[in-house]
Amino acid sequence: xxxxxxxxxxxxxxxxxxxxxxxxxxxxxxxxxxxxxxxxxxxxxxxxxxxxxxxxxxxxxxxxxxxxxxxxxxxxxxxxxxxxxxxxxxxxxxxxxxxxxxxxxxxxxxxxxxxxxxxxxxxxxxxxxxxxxxxxxxxxxxxxxxxxxxxxxxxxxxxxxxxxxxxxxxxxxxxx
Numbered sequence: 001x002x003x004x005x006x007x008x009x010x011x012x013x014x015x016x017x018x019x020x021x022x023x024x025x026x027x028x029x030x031x032x033x034x035x036x037x038x039x040x041x042x043x044x045x046x047x048x049x050x051x052x053x054x055x056x057x058x059x060x061x062x063x064x065x066x067x068x069x070x071x072x073x074x075x076x077x078x079x080x081x082x083x084x085x086x087x088x089x090x091x092x093x094x095x096x097x098x099x100x101x102x103x104x105x106x107x108x109x110x111x112x113x114x115x116x117x118x119x120x121x122x123x124x125x126x127x128x129x130x131x132x133x134x135x136x137x138x139x140x141x142x143x144x145x146x147x148x149x150x151x152x153x154x155x156x157x158x159x160x161x162x163x164x165x166x167x168x169x170x171x172x173x174x175x176x
Contacts, residue, residue, distance in 0.1 A: 003050040003127045008116060010045050014038055015112040019104050028092070028103055029085035031111055036071030038115045039064050039122075046126045054129035056137060060122050063144050070148075074155055150176060 001009075018034040043064045051057045079085075084092070088107070095102045157175035161167050 003046045003123055004120075006049060007042050007046055007119065007123055010042050011038060011112040011116055012109075014041055015108045016104075019108040022103070022108075023100070027084040028088035028107055029079065031107055032085070033072050033076045033079065035111060035115065036068035036075070038068075038112070039119055040068035040072075042115065042119055043122050043126065046123055051126050052129060055133050056129045057126055059133070059137065059141065060125045063141070063148075064119075064122055067144075067148060070152065078159065 015031075015034070015038070018031060022028045022030050043061050047057055047061045051061075083089075091103070091107075092099055154176040158172055161172040161175075
């Protein structure tokens, strides 16, 4: 096996387990929480199995871990007490008898595919880290920090906006 095939297997197993849990609790929107964690799991399994401990590999896996866990926790906290997201609930009703297999393929396996494609650059670094860290790695980390800060602040601003009763049904048009 190689890092890419192993990652596909990890994602297939993970997304199937998340699907089984979603069926059990009757809430497909847990896939949104599982999304960020899937990147963390995939990259750590790849790193622990195929990584060489190169500083670039550590950097990439660490940044993905911070981002993925923040995203998963944010969505989990936002989702608490709300039940299934309206989009997934609507599909549950519209899909009728085809709901189970369509959910598996169109929600869980599709997300797994997207995760694999988005994680490919990290998997490439884990597969072959290249030379020592260079200025480009620092530039990439600074860009990541900017994006991470932007996403975190934006999520916080949206959360504050949604907490105000007068904003119910409105779209945020201020902040980041």
